[in-house]
Amino acid sequence: MSRWIYSLAALLAVFLIGLWYTANAQVSGSASQEPISLSYLSSDEPLSLSDIYEKSRADWQPLASNRASFGYTDDQYWLRVQIERKSYDRILHIGYPLLDELNIYWVQSDNVKTYALGDHKPYYERPILTSEFSVPLPAGESGTLYMSALTESSMRLPISIRSETQFFDAQMQKRLAEGIYFGVLLCMAVYNLFGFVASREPEFGLYSLYTLFFGGLMLSLDGLGFRYLWPESLFLQDKGIPIFGSLTFLTAALFAYQLLRLKQYRTTLARGLFIMAGLSIFTLLLGIFASYKVSIHVLLIFAAPGCLYLLIVGAYLWRKGLVYAKMFTIAWGTLLVSVIANSLGYLGVIDSMFIQRHAIMLGSGIEILLLSWVLAVRYSEQRREKLEAQQRYNEELEDNVAERTFELQIALRELQDVNSELEKKNSEDSLTGLYNRRYFSQQLEKEYRRAYRSKVGLCLLMIDIDHFKKINDNYGHFIGDQILKGLAQRLKQSAKRPADVVCRYGGEEFAIILPDTTRQHAEIFATQLVETIRDNPFPTDSGERSITISVGIAELNSLAGQSTESLFKTADEALYRAKRDGRDKVVTI
Incomplete structure (x- = not known):
């Protein structure tokens, strides 16, 4: 048990450090962006670039920031920004991967450059292969840049202009946090899959599937799945969020039913989990056969109540005195808060790209780690009931070994610190603190x-x-x-x-x-x-x-x-x- 707690604490610490690093990187990255002045107009019918030329200055509305957010809408939105000439290459970045159609027109004195982007187009046709949308702005060129966007997802257009070095540095920092996050998910999925193979306990297998499906949902939300796993599948890119989201709630309901043994306490709550599983299958079918606009709204409406119901189940069992119900409740409460924050962001209520990018990542990461801990406690409780007499001796022996191991770790850590200090002094200039x-x-x-x-x-x-x-x-x-x-x-x-x-x-x-x-x-x-x-x-x-x-x-x-x-x-x-x-x-x- 203690080893599990140490392992999860270490993974959680690494996870939080990675997100903290990315948050700071995002703040410093915002400071490195070029200041831009955006204006926009919307239309309930498609407009062409020639139609835009005919619009008067009064039709364009200024934007207070470079993070345009209009919620779910069927309108076409146009953005306009003046690109000044610079002596270095730059990159225009639209930091939202779920736009269906994004057309960019760079109008210069002698020509018009056109970029047809969006997640309804093949990934390898993008001018710069990133999970979001980016186009190059070569040095020495200037003009007026127009962008038109249509999407069945939330209409968000967070725009930034950076030099090539600053852009790829920001991308590297972002990939670091995402690598830590998906690494934690993969570790939990593989570990619990091995647990299922070894113990044949169904909750281990369901939890492993839940973690994998949640990872698929996050890959779809961030556009990483389209970049790395299914760049040729426009269907999966379009349907990935409702499909993986539905499968996540389906496996969550079945996992909670197996883990909590609700039929031993209250059958009404157990029926509620079956209803939740049935609704998940319904949203899964919608995700496959209905339009994205319909399926994503149904999924968002279902997500918060689903997490809330699991939270109620955990609170009920907490009051009943179950050992692991407390952590189960905290885990789902954390996910509920992050899902609500993420849903409000996509609906345009909260205008924060950091919340949309990292709230659900942080909440789900903590929830998955805590649920894995709950699963370990649950399995440990069963084994202790069967092997109580033998475990007394094993616990005493294990405590002694853990104490000696801890003492050895302290001694090794102190020795390592001394060696590190000596190594640092050998390679450091005493006056300036630089390497020698x-x-x-x-x-x-x-x-x-x-x-x-x-x-x-x-x-x-x-x-x-x-x-x-x-x-x-x-x-x-x-x-x-x-x-x-x-x-x-x-x-x-x-x-x-x-x-x-x-x-x-x-x-x-x-x-x-x-x-x-x-x-x-x-x-x-x-x-x-x-x-x-x-x-x-x-x-x-x-x-x-x-x-x-x-x-x-x-x-x-x-x-x-x-x-x-x-x-x-x-x-x-x-x-x-x-x-x-x-x-x-x-x-x-």
């Missing part, structure tokens, strides 16, 4: 091998403070050390990707390793870095001091058999040229 030259050499070799093996880009930046000796001579080494520390912090803040490595090579020289980076992106990064250092003085005890830096860039050429030594030598030579040619600049060789 020893770590730089090891990491450069590691990234070189990975880049050579995977045929991806690798760039090395060598950085030197211009005229740093004069600073030490004029203001003293203490002020020089303060500037070194300040520069180290700014370098760490600029290298935002987890794989980027910032090191102090020696004295006033620094190095930055940029994996999976092309020469062009490295030059953009270095230029922005040089400008930031030049334009922002460093606070010191002797007042603000301005400095400049010189940067040399080298790009790995694996086809030419380039080694780490030659890569470093090239970057160092580029740095020398930058200093020789006047400093405060970037040179690439």
Whole structure:
């Protein structure tokens, strides 16, 4: 039992940390979006782009935010936004995967680019293969962008414009939380499937199916199923939510009936579960044969009362004194709150993309973990009733083993902490807190091998403070050390990707390793870095001091058999040229 609690606590902690990380990533991602001004109009009959041209300015209504939400509607909605010219490639992202038809027209002075999107069209026809909808905005182009949307689902158009780097970084962070979530679901499904095979207890098999169907529902809601599992099946993409939602409630009703043994307490509540199962079969048939608009409304109407009924059943058994009824009630209460929040979001009552994306993910994740714990308790209770005499001895022995194991874990953890601290000190520069030259050499070799093996880009930046000796001579080494520390912090803040490595090579020289980076992106990064250092003085005890830096860039050429030594030598030579040619600049060789 204790092992189960520890395991579930660990999984729950990982799950919550992943969602917390994504929530913070979403906040920082919102800050990185370009400000856009949106206006919209709606029509109860389809309009073409030429019809839109004929509309007067008064027909367009401004939007207060870039998260347009209109609830369930049959109207066609048009959005308009001006795209200004930028010197870098950008991506327009519509963060809602359940739009049936989404047509994007980028009207420029000499032509009109058209993108026909939506989940009624094959997945591989999308210009950018993401679970939602994205189109490229190349550098140097501007114009007016029109979007028209029709859907039987909730009409939501959360729009953002980011640079390519910011967009794919946000996508990576989102995939992290989704990977943790679906990993937990898969672990629970497989574990309980093994439990069913070993014990032949039907509640294990039903719970495993329930977890799998709930995972299918979440894959459909997030568009991940269309991306990874059924990209060729437009039918399953259109019907996935009502089908998986109905199967989820069907298996939930059967699971609760098997787990709680309601016929031993109150047969009326047991009949209610059979009625819930029958209604689930009805919504399943609607999901298969009726339109999405009809089936999703019926499913949403059925979802909250279904969770509420299971909550009532759990509360009743809680009052009866069942050991596991308390956690069962908390589990379904958590899911009920998340389902209500999600339903209100899709109906347009709550205008929060975070709630729609993560409320049901968080609620269902906690509910599935708690139900797995309830199932373990239930099975443990049965075994204890059968083997009570033998278990007394086993519990005593298990407690002793657990105590010794816990003590050993503490000792190993303390030893690991000491080793980690020593390892950190061996690879850390004592003044700046950056990685030192020893770590730089090891990491450069590691990234070189990975880049050579995977045929991806690798760039090395060598950085030197211009005229740093004069600073030490004029203001003293203490002020020089303060500037070194300040520069180290700014370098760490600029290298935002987890794989980027910032090191102090020696004295006033620094190095930055940029994996999976092309020469062009490295030059953009270095230029922005040089400008930031030049334009922002460093606070010191002797007042603000301005400095400049010189940067040399080298790009790995694996086809030419380039080694780490030659890569470093090239970057160092580029740095020398930058200093020789006047400093405060970037040179690439």
